[in-house]
Amino acid sequence: MSRIYKDQESIDALKVRDFFNGRARKEGNAVNAVMLQSEGSTIAVDRDIHEKTHLLPRLERPSKILELGCGAGRLARFYNDGGNRYLGFDFSEELIARAEADIGNDSNIQFQAVEVPRIAVEDFRLQPPFDVVLITGLFMYLNDEAVHDSFEMIAKVAAPNAAIYVRESLSELDVRLTLKEHFSEELDEVYNAIYRTTTELTEVMTDTLVEAGFEFEVCGEYAFPLALRNRAETAQRYFTLRRG
Ligand SMILES: C[S@@+](CC[C@H](N)C(=O)[O-])C[C@H]1O[C@@H](n2cnc3c(N)ncnc32)[C@H](O)[C@@H]1O
Numbered sequence: 001m002s003r004i005y006k007d008q009e010s011i012d013a014l015k016v017r018d019f020f021n022g023r024a025r026k027e028g029n030a031v032n033a034v035m036l037q038s039e040g041s042t043i044a045v046d047r048d049i050h051e052k053t054h055l056l057p058r059l060e061r062p063s064k065i066l067e068l069g070c071g072a073g074r075l076a077r078f079y080n081d082g083g084n085r086y087l088g089f090d091f092s093e094e095l096i097a098r099a100e101a102d103i104g105n106d107s108n109i110q111f112q113a114v115e116v117p118r119i120a121v122e123d124f125r126l127q128p129p130f131d132v133v134l135i136t137g138l139f140m141y142l143n144d145e146a147v148h149d150s151f152e153m154i155a156k157v158a159a160p161n162a163a164i165y166v167r168e169s170l171s172e173l174d175v176r177l178t179l180k181e182h183f184s185e186e187l188d189e190v191y192n193a194i195y196r197t198t199t200e201l202t203e204v205m206t207d208t209l210v211e212a213g214f215e216f217e218v219c220g221e222y223a224f225p226l227a228l229r230n231r232a233e234t235a236q237r238y239f240t241l242r243r244g
Contacts, residue, residue, distance in 0.1 A: 006175035011192040016141045024094035034071035063131035069138030073099030087126035091115040117150040129159035136167040140193045155212035161244030171195040214241040
């Protein structure tokens, strides 16, 4: 229906969930199912390699990891050794089913089909504190209040010495861009997402995580080299924070 510049418009979480359930059904490659690019493009796979090689936190000891919006378990596989324990949340039951099928029977890795941030801590299958929290490409599908509440939840369940990695698709303009019920020719689907400005996302992290004792190590740098950036109005940026 529309591209909305600047105004704070809400999107419908149920439509986002249906969209990702549809991706899980129709996309054979698990990376392409969640890192959205046009048919035949290798950018998603190349970004996956770059992120794993250059961006994700390296763990010095066995860690307890929480991932919000884990999709088909791309990062669960990456951390699946060294004695780590991992819990991934995603509200697409079909992506979670793929993640579980892919990982097989491994008691150190658990997934839960839940909507972020609508989950009580006592219902987490793996209990806090978490040493590492990962969020890649989630916040663009959450409305403002849910983004704020998610960061509050992260601050609460993170260990005193925790690391947080956030990679997000953000607006390259001075204002946010909201795609609301927008037909994407590239994806051949109706699509909903909110591309916030880097300043907006930094502010909400400052009000929640920095307030809870975290410090930025990286704050909004481009996640990928120019060859892996292909949009005019949006770009993937990343943040790392540490406490303790
Ligand atoms: C772009 S994909 C990224 C998946 C994964 N983080 C990765 O990088 O491979 C976004 C994911 O967020 C999930 N998602 C969106 N909104 C959510 C919400 N409110 N609660 C839980 N999962 C959500 C989608 O189902 C989808 O799997």
